[in-house]
Amino acid sequence: MNDELLFERLVSHDGPAAPDGDFEARLFATLEGELRRRRSWRLALLLAATLVLVFTITAAIAVGSGLIKLPWVDRLLLPNPSPMSTIVPIPSPTSTIAPPGTVLTWARVAVDERSLALLDPGSPDSEFRTTGVAWLGDRFVLVDKLLVGKAVSTSSDGRAWELLDEGAPGWDSYSLLSTSSAIATWEHDTVLWTPGVYTSDLRILSPPDEPVTKSDFSGGVGSVGIGPAGIVAHVHSAIDFDAFVTSKLGPGWVDHMVTFSFQDGILRITTDDDRSLEIVWADAGFAPGDVADRGFGWYSPDGARWTPIPGFPANVSEIVGVSDGFFARGGGARCDGCRDTPDGPGMWHSPDGLSWRNIGAATEGSVLPWGQGVLVTDGMGRFDVWTADGTSELPMAGDLPPGWTASNPSFGSVSFGSGPFGLVSVNVSAHEVLFTPNGVDWSVQAMSAEMAAAASLSRTVPSWNIAVGKDSVIVLLWTEGPESGPSLWVGTVQP
Amino acid sequence: MQPSTAGEDRSEVAAVFADELAFRAWYEQSLPRVYAYLLHRCGRDPELAEELTQQAFVEAVRSRARFRGRSDAVTWVVGIARHKLVDHFRGAERDQRRHAALVAREFGHHGTGQPAPGTEPDDIDEALAVLPALQRAVLVLHYMDHLPVREVARSIAKSEAATASLLARGRDAFRQAFQEADR
Numbered sequence A: 001m002n003d004e005l006l007f008e009r010l011v012s013h014d015g016p017a018a019p020d021g022d023f024e025a026r027l028f029a030t031l032e033g034e035l036r037r038r039r040s041w042r043l044a045l046l047l048a049a050t051l052v053l054v055f056t057i058t059a060a061i062a063v064g065s066g067l068i069k070l071p072w073v074d075r076l077l078l079p080n081p082s083p084m085s086t087i088v089p090i091p092s093p094t095s096t097i098a099p100p101g102t103v104l105t106w107a108r109v110a111v112d113e114r115s116l117a118l119l120d121p122g123s124p125d126s127e128f129r130t131t132g133v134a135w136l137g138d139r140f141v142l143v144d145k146l147l148v149g150k151a152v153s154t155s156s157d158g159r160a161w162e163l164l165d166e167g168a169p170g171w172d173s174y175s176l177l178s179t180s181s182a183i184a185t186w187e188h189d190t191v192l193w194t195p196g197v198y199t200s201d202l203r204i205l206s207p208p209d210e211p212v213t214k215s216d217f218s219g220g221v222g223s224v225g226i227g228p229a230g231i232v233a234h235v236h237s238a239i240d241f242d243a244f245v246t247s248k249l250g251p252g253w254v255d256h257m258v259t260f261s262f263q264d265g266i267l268r269i270t271t272d273d274d275r276s277l278e279i280v281w282a283d284a285g286f287a288p289g290d291v292a293d294r295g296f297g298w299y300s301p302d303g304a305r306w307t308p309i310p311g312f313p314a315n316v317s318e319i320v321g322v323s324d325g326f327f328a329r330g331g332g333a334r335c336d337g338c339r340d341t342p343d344g345p346g347m348w349h350s351p352d353g354l355s356w357r358n359i360g361a362a363t364e365g366s367v368l369p370w371g372q373g374v375l376v377t378d379g380m381g382r383f384d385v386w387t388a389d390g391t392s393e394l395p396m397a398g399d400l401p402p403g404w405t406a407s408n409p410s411f412g413s414v415s416f417g418s419g420p421f422g423l424v425s426v427n428v429s430a431h432e433v434l435f436t437p438n439g440v441d442w443s444v445q446a447m448s449a450e451m452a453a454a455a456s457l458s459r460t461v462p463s464w465n466i467a468v469g470k471d472s473v474i475v476l477l478w479t480e481g482p483e484s485g486p487s488l489w490v491g492t493v494q495p
Numbered sequence B: 001m002q003p004s005t006a007g008e009d010r011s012e013v014a015a016v017f018a019d020e021l022a023f024r025a026w027y028e029q030s031l032p033r034v035y036a037y038l039l040h041r042c043g044r045d046p047e048l049a050e051e052l053t054q055q056a057f058v059e060a061v062r063s064r065a066r067f068r069g070r071s072d073a074v075t076w077v078v079g080i081a082r083h084k085l086v087d088h089f090r091g092a093e094r095d096q097r098r099h100a101a102l103v104a105r106e107f108g109h110h111g112t113g114q115p116a117p118g119t120e121p122d123d124i125d126e127a128l129a130v131l132p133a134l135q136r137a138v139l140v141l142h143y144m145d146h147l148p149v150r151e152v153a154r155s156i157a158k159s160e161a162a163t164a165s166l167l168a169r170g171r172d173a174f175r176q177a178f179q180e181a182d183r
Helices: A003-011 A021-064 A171-179 A241-246 A395-399 A449-454 B006-018 B020-039 B046-062 B073-099 B123-129 B133-144 B149-156 B160-182
Strands: A104-108 A130-135 A140-146 A149-155 A162-164 A182-186 A189-193 A202-205 A212-214 A220-227 A230-236 A257-263 A266-271 A276-280 A296-300 A316-322 A325-330 A346-350 A357-360 A366-370 A373-377 A383-387 A390-393 A414-419 A422-427 A432-436 A443-446 A466-468 A473-479 A485-493
Touching: A003 B133, A003 B160, A021 B020, A021 B046, A104 A432, A104 A449, A130 A171, A130 A182, A130 A466, A130 A473, A140 A171, A149 A171, A171 A189, A171 A202, A182 A220, A182 A316, A189 A220, A220 A325, A230 A316, A230 A325, A316 A366, A316 A373, A325 A373, A357 A390, A366 A414, A373 A422, A390 A395, A414 A473, A422 A466, A422 A473, A449 A473, A449 A485, B006 B020, B020 B046, B020 B073, B046 B073, B073 B133, B073 B149, B123 B133, B123 B160, B133 B149, B133 B160, B149 B160
Parallel strands: A220 A316, A414 A466
Antiparallel strands: A104 A485, A130 A140, A140 A149, A149 A162, A182 A189, A189 A202, A202 A212, A220 A230, A230 A296, A257 A266, A266 A276, A316 A325, A325 A346, A346 A357, A366 A373, A373 A383, A383 A390, A414 A422, A422 A432, A432 A443, A466 A473, A473 A485
16 A cells, blocks of 8 residues: 555544443433532632631721721821823824825725635534645645645636636645645745654646656655745755753753764764763664755756755755745754854855855744845844845834734744735735835835634744745635635735 | 533533432432543553542532533533643653652553453554653643643643643654564
8 A cells, every 4th residue: 555545544544433331321420410519619719708708898998997907007098199190192104295106905805605615613624624825836726735635726816716627727736725735936936844744755846747746855854945946945854853852851960961963874962071972873774864864955057957965054944946046044053153054054055056155143933035135023123134145134124013023922823925016925814914015115014804703713834824926915814703714915016 | 512601501410409309310410421532541541530530520529619510510520530641641640759759661551450341452552651741741631631731731740841842752652562563
């Protein structure tokens, strides 16, 4: 049985089952008893609370009227009644001086009901769906996958959508979007993969050509970048370092490790008491990819021919392809004085995918394509632009209103994406949208009441919630209640 | 079933627990779903499924005031059952660490109960049963419950990277165990 069939069987390994009648009756009796006991406790608690309340009121009346004199009462400082605070409206940029070309007009997109089925919230199907939207060079693609099948729709402007019939040109490629959890695009080419999965395939889509699959890496695909120079993939062990170490360290153990590196088949560890250890991995019977390691880089000019990248940065978390080559954020290496070596953390740049150079200490956040470089952002508070020459902050960063100037502790409430249209960041908690076409001009707008209501249960996987196209942005919002499920919104700039 | 609002769902649960007939109707509707959900995820061991089912329903009764109205009352108790299942896997994983920290393949929940009629373990159950508990948990949550890695990570209180790694190892071990069980 091949992998696909095996995991299909696991997915469908479910079905009805009737509990034993005795158990059913026994459990019902237990629950009834539990309910009765809870009701009795509640009555007792209510009675006790009432007694305490009566006693407190009586005592307060007695003290207040002077019947009972308490020695410390005279020393109490009673605050003067303060006037009711007034609410002063703070003008938002939208209502004052939002530059032309930055104010988005939002509209809910009506799509064929088969494209985005609104399910009964009680239906098990509603929990088992994957819905995503992406911009693939010249069109938006929307995939809605339920247990029973999937629907694929495309749109060039985000307003008019076409539901593709199964077998239509591009259907095979587009429908694969629901099978992977990560995506990178460059013009009409798309790469799909599932990070961290040891046997992950890397799929390259160039519709209407047949998808190409690359599946013989020694390890899992961590991150991939695609650009005009080709494709760069970071491949690493699926056995994560944390799990490896915590299985060794039990309660009461102290971590003395200072550095940990794995290169050329040798594991090197140094400790804070000047001890060191080197293990030749092959001698211990391990092969590359068997344990946590720094990872390997692979380069392909066309998706078909692949070659290892010598000196690829260690522990790369994100790779992005842009017109000026590739950017990769390496991190996690615990080493002193290694900044300029491939084991050093930081932001790395390569013009061709093969030669890499450390261009600075990277900051936290998602790495998105931005012009010829990349933008490291958390959607609010951090907007660092990286080019081959180094980093700078987006000019707008210093002008943003409160709430958008500091990293949000509840980061999960912000979804964001970038594309030819600009950067769009949606705060589903504050019901605000930040848009900038160029990093200089910007606006922060409040969502309409309808849009805010639709965002009441928004999922927050940025790459699947927001697709930024050429002259519009698509946002997928999730709501609960009578219309539980996703709704699609298009934002455009009025001329 | 008609769509309902969160407020209506909250009052639906209040009505379930306020009225004996409504409570019995909810119980009779929920019990087979909860039991089947658990039975198929714990190696078709009826004793374990019953134990976890009981825990889920007792928890539902005790925590009914915390119901947020994001699903109907049946889906809600299935959600509690999922938490109980994860707790079980995590407890089993702690036992595993205690007894054989580095021996991954030798652990599995081998229930003492006899299979319920018509629900004998098949090769998938047997392959799942030999996996370390947490690997089994992530496979069940990801493949059978269709949770994305992020939500699986939240359920088992691990990082996303660690969860993805567990998933990868679980897939490998499951594939190997299935091939052995299939021979």
